[in-house]
Amino acid sequence: MNEYTNYPFSAIVGQEEMKLALILNVINPGLSGVLIRGEKGTGKSTAVRSLANILPEIEVIEGSCFNLDPATELETHWQIMEAMGHAKPGTGERKIGVTRRKVEVVELPVGATEDRVAGTLDIEHALKTGEKRIEPGILAKAHRNILYVDEVNLLDDHVVDIMLDAAAMGVHTIEREGISFTHPSRFTLVGTMNPEEGDLRPQLLDRFGLCVVVKGTTSIEERVEIMKRRLSFEKKPEAFIEAWRGEDEALVDKIEHARNIYPEVIASEDCLKTIASICLEAGVDGHRADIIMLKAAKTLAAWYGENEVKEGHILKAAEFVLPHRTRRLPMMEMEESIEKIIHRSLQG
Template sequence: MVTEYNYPFSAIVGQEDMKTALLLNAINPKLGGVLIRGEKGTAKSTAVRALASLMPEMKVVNLPVGVTEDRVVGTLSLESAIQEGKRRFEPGLLAEADQNLLYIDEINLLDDHIVDLLLDVAAMGVNRVEREGISYSHPSRFVLVGTMNPEEGQLRPQLLDRFGLVTDVKGEQETADRVEVISRRLDFEEDPEPFLEKYRKEEEKLTARILKAKKLFHMVSYSKDILMLAAQIGISLHVDGHRADICMVNTARTLAAWEGRTEVIREDIRRAASYVLPHRMHKRPFSDEVLDWEELDRLCSGEDGGRHEKE
């Protein structure tokens, strides 16, 4: 039997935004998942599998592009219901994904209906199956991660907006960083066990920090000024609806917990905005999504540099 080894999360060079977005969703699965966009070979899949390795109770459930709806949600046996008067549910991938990480590579190539269904279940935490007047439901709380190469097509804006966080990744552009990427990967492929041992303590520290942040999240508070700031950012940057505002505050709370704090500060909102807003910005035809950082910095700056909030 061939042993499969996952590359350590702490050994991934750079890609800090991607790693933070994944960690935030591990801490708080209710953020609504993360979509990672980027060119091939930028450690997207590696990071997803590495994240699951940090959480002993978590596994990666892969959802293939050509999957059918019944395989995703599960099926109800009508024959059992008619003949035996009992509902017999055949679980699908959403049942397997409960308390785990649901991973969809090339999510932009997945049928829109399936993507919409997944996002609904991710938001509600419950999968409901109805067939011919017979219904069945079960918990399905998971970390949803989609990866895609934008060169191969985009997600529809309506679906893109449903993802809590979005982050873009690119290959490292500094020679020293690229050399480190190559060196670490070759060492891992040559002999994975000593490589994993080298990063074991760092991995254990990350796991402990995630678990601590999970507990701390429920104690993180925010002031009315923070709510006003989130609203002002949404208005000033012309973001539709209120989904982004709510997600911005929840992401800021999760960032605070990750940093070991029990109160949201303005910098948390600023960082949260970088994940929550770019895919929800108004976009002109043939133009890219651009976050107005100058305006965001202006809104987030305070008399004391935004380090503390007024009571």
């Protein structure tokens, strides 16, 4: 994906919820991603692709096809190099180069096959040299990046299972076609879907940290503004991007700031209790909702430049965390609004 042809993130009109959910995930990759549900033509894909403009830079080990972190994954790097036959075990001086590059949006196409996603035997190498070598798949490329799955509900079942496995563990293990290989694969999962075309399995829903529902705007002014901006972008993309550069950069700075203060954000005992009681009241399965809600509330606090979680942060976080998790028969609509649940739990 070429960053110069992406629509500027800050030029997106409205859709504040979706933008906020995406930003939160950029600040804190620990939020395990966001699922964007909405009809076609509501700007879901545009927003995700334009994320590329506001992503922060990270340090990576030079020449590593796994985007490994020089600070924490040095050992892993050498293990992988050995496993791939690029380095000899435990000999000589080991030096690495470090480069900086932006976090990327890696796309997983709907038609992707199992072997491309998981990684497989490098056929060319095997034919030429008679040696087995792994050809890393999309899950390798996605490490420390954003993995974007458009129409995630249409993905093949077993591809979804493989992806989920990696998303849950942060590590991907390949045991196929004569290859046995493990590499880190921690990514922020961003999925978009149109619920009309079939829903996701609850298991997959639960793996997305946050969920937002987008609707086309009904305000005439907004619609006109969207058209105007889109047309001027299509006419002269460079000029348009240049015009919005300032805003995008301001956003990047704000994100950077939030990233820096996040470790200092404190959640009081009362906050934890509030979160737990909201989740109990909502009747969620398991504990993932609690944990994500806590992280989301902390991230929100950081985004607003505060160093303590307040009730408002929790309530906002609940709106992102609960919609796709409330316990129900997998296919039934959610009958109660999130507000009601929150209200009840705060009273109780």
